[in-house]
Amino acid sequence: MTGEEDVVDPADRNAGKEREMVRxxxxxxxxxxxxxxxFKTVSRVINxxxxxRPETAERVMAAVRDLGFRRNxxxxxxxxxxxxxQIGLVIDDxxxxxxxxxxRAIEDVAVANGRQVIIASSDFEPAREHRIIESLxxxxxxxxxxxxxxxxxxxxxxxxxxxxxxxxxDRPQGNLSADSITFxxxxxxxxxxxxxxxxxxxxxAMLAQSLTIYTMTERYRGYRDALxxxxxxxxxxxxxxxxxxxxxxxxxxxxxxTDPAPTALFCANNRMTVGAVSALGAVSALGAxxxxxxxxxxxxxxxxxxxxxxxxxxxxxxAELGRTGADLLLRRMAGWDAPPQQTVLPTTLxxxxxxxxxxx
Amino acid sequence: MTGEEDVVDPADRNAGKEREMVRxxxxxxxxxxxxxxxFKTVSRVINxxxxxRPETAERVMAAVRDLGFRRNxxxxxxxxxxxxxQIGLVIDDxxxxxxxxxxRAIEDVAVANGRQVIIASSDFEPAREHRIIESLxxxxxxxxxxxxxxxxxxxxxxxxxxxxxxxxxDRPQGNLSADSITFxxxxxxxxxxxxxxxxxxxxxAMLAQSLTIYTMTERYRGYRDALxxxxxxxxxxxxxxxxxxxxxxxxxxxxxxTDPAPTALFCANNRMTVGAVSALGAVSALGAxxxxxxxxxxxxxxxxxxxxxxxxxxxxxxAELGRTGADLLLRRMAGWDAPPQQTVLPTTLxxxxxxxxxxx
DNA sequence: CAACATGATGACACCGTTGTCAATACGTCG
DNA sequence: CGACGTATTGACAACGGTGTCATCATGTTG
Numbered sequence: 001m002t003g004e005e006d007v008v009d010p011a012d013r014n015a016g017k018e019r020e021m022v023r024x025x026x027x028x029x030x031x032x033x034x035x036x037x038x039f040k041t042v043s044r045v046i047n048x049x050x051x052x053r054p055e056t057a058e059r060v061m062a063a064v065r066d067l068g069f070r071r072n073x074x075x076x077x078x079x080x081x082x083x084x085x086q087i088g089l090v091i092d093d094x095x096x097x098x099x100x101x102x103x104r105a106i107e108d109v110a111v112a113n114g115r116q117v118i119i120a121s122s123d124f125e126p127a128r129e130h131r132i133i134e135s136l137x138x139x140x141x142x143x144x145x146x147x148x149x150x151x152x153x154x155x156x157x158x159x160x161x162x163x164x165x166x167x168x169x170d171r172p173q174g175n176l177s178a179d180s181i182t183f184x185x186x187x188x189x190x191x192x193x194x195x196x197x198x199x200x201x202x203x204x205a206m207l208a209q210s211l212t213i214y215t216m217t218e219r220y221r222g223y224r225d226a227l228x229x230x231x232x233x234x235x236x237x238x239x240x241x242x243x244x245x246x247x248x249x250x251x252x253x254x255x256x257x258t259d260p261a262p263t264a265l266f267c268a269n270n271r272m273t274v275g276a277v278s279a280l281g282a283v284s285a286l287g288a289x290x291x292x293x294x295x296x297x298x299x300x301x302x303x304x305x306x307x308x309x310x311x312x313x314x315x316x317x318x319a320e321l322g323r324t325g326a327d328l329l330l331r332r333m334a335g336w337d338a339p340p341q342q343t344v345l346p347t348t349l350x351x352x353x354x355x356x357x358x359x360x
Numbered sequence: 361m362t363g364e365e366d367v368v369d370p371a372d373r374n375a376g377k378e379r380e381m382v383r384x385x386x387x388x389x390x391x392x393x394x395x396x397x398x399f400k401t402v403s404r405v406i407n408x409x410x411x412x413r414p415e416t417a418e419r420v421m422a423a424v425r426d427l428g429f430r431r432n433x434x435x436x437x438x439x440x441x442x443x444x445x446q447i448g449l450v451i452d453d454x455x456x457x458x459x460x461x462x463x464r465a466i467e468d469v470a471v472a473n474g475r476q477v478i479i480a481s482s483d484f485e486p487a488r489e490h491r492i493i494e495s496l497x498x499x500x501x502x503x504x505x506x507x508x509x510x511x512x513x514x515x516x517x518x519x520x521x522x523x524x525x526x527x528x529x530d531r532p533q534g535n536l537s538a539d540s541i542t543f544x545x546x547x548x549x550x551x552x553x554x555x556x557x558x559x560x561x562x563x564x565a566m567l568a569q570s571l572t573i574y575t576m577t578e579r580y581r582g583y584r585d586a587l588x589x590x591x592x593x594x595x596x597x598x599x600x601x602x603x604x605x606x607x608x609x610x611x612x613x614x615x616x617x618t619d620p621a622p623t624a625l626f627c628a629n630n631r632m633t634v635g636a637v638s639a640l641g642a643v644s645a646l647g648a649x650x651x652x653x654x655x656x657x658x659x660x661x662x663x664x665x666x667x668x669x670x671x672x673x674x675x676x677x678x679a680e681l682g683r684t685g686a687d688l689l690l691r692r693m694a695g696w697d698a699p700p701q702q703t704v705l706p707t708t709l710x711x712x713x714x715x716x717x718x719x720x
Numbered sequence: 721c722a723a724c725a726t727g728a729t730g731a732c733a734c735c736g737t738t739g740t741c742a743a744t745a746c747g748t749c750g
Numbered sequence: 751c752g753a754c755g756t757a758t759t760g761a762c763a764a765c766g767g768t769g770t771c772a773t774c775a776t777g778t779t780g
Contacts, residue, residue: 076738099460118478137430140433281665281666303661440769
């Protein structure tokens with residue numbers, strides 16, 4: 001009995017037990033029978049279509065209540081050829097507060113219009129993004145909001161022709177004619193670094209994620225141009241590229257050991273800022289000397305004003321981006337067919353102290 | 361021509377243009393025709409079912425590629441009686457970092473199992489929660505993870521009997537036999553307040569959201585019992601209930617004016633903590649006297665160690681809650697039918713400084 | 721070699737709505 | 751009073767897959 005009498009993959013063994021979808025819910029036909037009308041009339045009532053006598057509608061409603069009927073949305077969407085009421089949202093990572101705020105703003109707009117939001121995190125991986133988008137498209141949903149990672153979205157062209165509304169947010173699409181809404185990344189970054197220059201800094205380090213990401217290249221351009229505009233020679237050693245806040249923390253500690261050390265730091269997004277702030281806090285715990293590194297971050301963060309060193313940032317309003325994007329998407333879904341638009345939202349420099357520290 | 365020749369609601373005017381779902385996508389039948397097989401065989405191939413000769417499968421795959429066929433998930437879900445691959449998540453507010461982290465953990469588990477996540481924020485409103493859940497149920501999706509707000513979920517009983525898996529997380533359901541996973545809110549809160557007591561505090565204020573929320577009543581119980589255990593008379597004036605971080609900020613400033621002022625503050629969740637920290641920061645900017653209010657918060661927050669006063673917190677691991685909940689839900693969806701379980705996850709006191717300040 | 725298990729494929733019903741069009745009843749108008 | 755628009759209702763065909771069962775070819779076994 002210890003032989004291999006029944007060699008099955010444990011997953012398969014479970015497969016048979018897979019909870020199957022039960023079918024005994026009341027349908028429009030059941031309701032119709034109780035109400036003494038045709039099922040089409042029931043369909044009219046539950047969809048609020050006009051052309052049903054009030055007393056008939058009342059009878060139907062009563063039957064709906066009695067039976068506990070719930071409209072089968074999947075069947076309805078199927079009959080209509082797609083889901084009007086779901087919009088897909090592809091972002092880098094929902095646990096990043098910036099995207100969380102954006103998501104909430106989008107959800108608010110969606111809910112106000114009777115829609116639901118399906119979210120998916122791409123984790124900066126073009127392959128994963130592609131998989132996610134394919135999967136969302138297969139859902140035949142009404143619209144898609146995408147924070148793109150990949151460089152080629154031409155595979156979406158046919159889908160858009162078939163009527164799927166797609167709006168790219170925060171970063172522009174690649175190889176595709178579509179709407180996009182972005183921030184003035186270049187301008188914001190340049191203003192941030194020029195602000196540091198204006199306070200006398202000439203050794204300004206930059207912390208960024210990989211330059212394969214559009215926003216990063218733009219902010220990097222802003223950084224380089226601000227330096228060049230002040231006749232400051234660019235120093236590769238003052239530039240670090242990491243993926244996570246934890247990485248940024250380590251990179252900051254590393255940067256501070258270069259000789260001569262940078263007197264200021266520009267962080268290209270909120271992950272970089274969190275890592276840098278955390279590192280500077282640790283340093284200041286050791287000796288107060290290096291605490292006086294000036295810091296400007298891109299993206300605002302919560303409690304920026306309660307930090308040991310209140311944080312100066314370039315604020316990019318995630319909620320506004322979300323609202324604007326969702327509004328545009330809904331307008332497209334409603335059939336608006338003007339040529340694709342490229343909208344650029346402004347950023348604001350918020351001075352709180354960390355960016356106004358002088359060198360030395 | 362200025363007459364009212366055409367009085368229509370602008371919304372209606374647009375309605376006619378509503379982008380209709382286009383139907384000219386290739387279907388299994390189109391693929392079948394090209395590949396010279398029956399549409400059922402195509403269905404077999406795209407679902408990876410066994411029992412198709414490799415060369416036949418190859419012909420089908422080629423046709424799929426040529427035509428750009430994409431499986432219509434809505435039709436498939438419909439035929440099967442429901443969606444296996446979407447799970448619904450109902451939380452208070454996705455923009456709260458705690459829920460954002462939870463969501464990410466859930467998404468990771470979902471994606472690893474080929475599922476998508478639909479999120480919806482209840483905003484602490486039972487009515488909105490009910491609407492959202494009804495709407496998710498209508499989608500006939502495979503499972504539901506709910507952070508409940510309402511006190512009565514008996515309306516879900518019939519749904520669960522029909523096979524929808526439901527797991528309640530962070531807070532228990534009301535009037536319904538179902539799985540729940542919560543934190544040890546009482547124990548965590550009690551430990552936090554006892555920690556303050558141990559450092560000599562006797563005037564300990566509490567900042568919480570409305571006690572209609574389960575976690576708040578539990579943490580409040582912990583607070584009261586910790587006080588009682590130390591023979592400290594409860595003072596209603598040291599208790600404040602607000603909804604938002606902004607409200608918590610104002611309430612903290614208010615609390616500090618009571619005479620005698622509290623020497624310590626327990627914040628019942630991350631929103632309260634953010635508000636309090638922000639307020640204490642402002643106070644310390646004025647005069648350093650009141651800065652020495654001890655503070656322990658429930659829930660960890662980002663950069664807690666980089667604050668002007670590094671924050672002591674009761675950590676409740678949102679990611680663990682999410683993973684545990686999603687795992688359980690998937691097991692239920694797979695047909696596991698053990699009796700409902702009430703799981704309680706532990707919390708940890710993380711000492712960083714703000715909770716170890718002595719009074720006076 | 722007959723009987724039979726197995727593998728590959730096809731025919732066809734079915735899921736629960738929506739959309740289209742026909743049928744019927746009713747009121748109005750010439 | 752008959753023709754005709756209008757309001758109400760019903761009959762029925764989609765929609766694009768999945769599931770069930772039948773069919774046929776191909777070994778396989780005693």
